[in-house]
Amino acid sequence: MWGGHFQEGPAPLMEAINASIPFDRRLWREDLEGSAAHARMLAARGVIAKSDLDAILAGLERIARKIEAGEFEFTTALEDIHLNVEARLTEDIGEPGRRLHTARSRNDQVATDFKLWTRRAMARADALLKELQRVLLDLADRNVDTVMPGFTHLQAAQPVTFGHHMMAYVEMLGRDRSRFLEALARAGDCPLGAGALAGTSYPIDREVTARELGFARPMANSIDAVSDRDFALDYLSAAAIGAVHLSRLAEELVLWSTPQFGFVRMPEAFTSGSSIMPQKRNPDAAELVRGKSGRVLGHLQALLVVLKGLPLAYSKDMQEDKEGLFDAVDSYELVLRATAAMLEGITLYPERMRAAAGVGYTNATDLADWLVREGGVPFRDAHGIAARCVKVAEERGCALEELPLDALQAVDPRIDQRIFAVLGVENSVASRTSEGGTAPLRVREAIVAARVRFL
Structure with missing residues (x-):
């Protein structure tokens, strides 16, 4: 494949490190498609004869059938998928196979x-x-x-x-x-x-081959x-x-x-x-x-x-x-x-x-938010009040919503009976109605929107 410049073949170790055919044979379909597109362009530009094109295309089709049937013998002596295909093509159709590589490099x-x-x-x-x-x-x-x-x-x-x-x-x-x-x-x-x-001196048409290959x-x-x-x-x-x-x-x-x-x-x-x-x-x-x-x-x-x-x-x-x-x-x-x-x-x-959703005082933020909304408490202060309520619940070994009202009011008297309406897990989830939030209403909207965006 290298012409007359080399007097000796590669050493076995060189063949082992140099050959890519054990893995790049996966490119066989793309290699055949690229070669067919290249050949059609060369014939259209008058670089190769129509008879050469016909022989090349027929030969490439036969190679494709052999590879699909598992009958194509790949060899590491020919390094890669490109040389394996070209050698088999030339063996099959003769001189026209040698013309395929015109205006192209590996x-x-x-x-x-x-x-x-x-x-x-x-x-x-x-x-x-x-x-x-x-x-x-x-x-x-x-x-x-x-x-x-x-x-x-x-x-x-x-x-x-x-x-x-x-x-x-x-x-x-x-x-x-x-x-x-x-x-x-x-x-x-x-x-x-x-x-x-560096390109080529042949009058090729790269637009044609690009379009044919889907680029x-x-x-x-x-x-x-x-x-x-x-x-x-x-x-x-x-x-x-x-x-x-x-x-x-x-x-x-x-x-x-x-x-x-x-x-x-x-x-x-x-x-x-x-x-x-x-x-x-x-x-x-x-x-x-x-x-x-x-x-x-x-x-x-x-x-x-x-x-x-x-x-x-x-x-x-x-x-x-x-x-x-x-x-x-x-x-x-x-x-x-x-x-x-x-x-x-x-x-x-x-x-x-x-x-599990109720374990770990996951509704503490709801208590803080309620104090902000209903009691006009600044959030940083409400955060501290809620933290102290959590500590009381920890000491008593109960959930936050299980604390009696008087225990909550002992921490802050602005807490009243209405707090129990927000401390439940379902109420907490339902309250997160901001865009992108976890409230079921928002999640349903997000699902409908995502089906439109993605499916």
């Missing part, structure tokens, strides 16, 4: 193939995120009135509803989707036709076209943030499914037992969702390190861009599907959640 070829593949992964991520949003919205819709404790510092803070809690993840996934869609738009420029780095336009600078891997970083960055979001949800599922919380029961199909403890139901799928986020984060860091010291334009280091991205895509798509499936099969225990 540098712009691999950049195009890899960008096409990554664009499709971005679109798949958006579709999977949308499906997970649907699952979360349905779960929220069924649990608009299901009361649970809301936490800060993993300490009971204020009562919320489970529906409201799920809607937080709907919003997070919405931002994830926007990052993938923005990345897809940024990856809309086609590298094909940039050559090795918006050709890349404006040939050096940038072959050296850019921002699209891979964009995917990894969006996936890393998205994986963190899924990991946080998975951590909550792990906590909530413990006997100590007892809020949820994970579907049996996504749990495992213990080799020694017969009572165990381990939330393995949720733990693996949490764990695989580390792989995605690691692949982002790895590619950043690979690229950080590279001069323009292309260096062989850039071959290290693919394995990490491929694994990150596989991992991220898997955890998206697993999370949706777990949530669809989850069982809630509303009674446990409701009981």
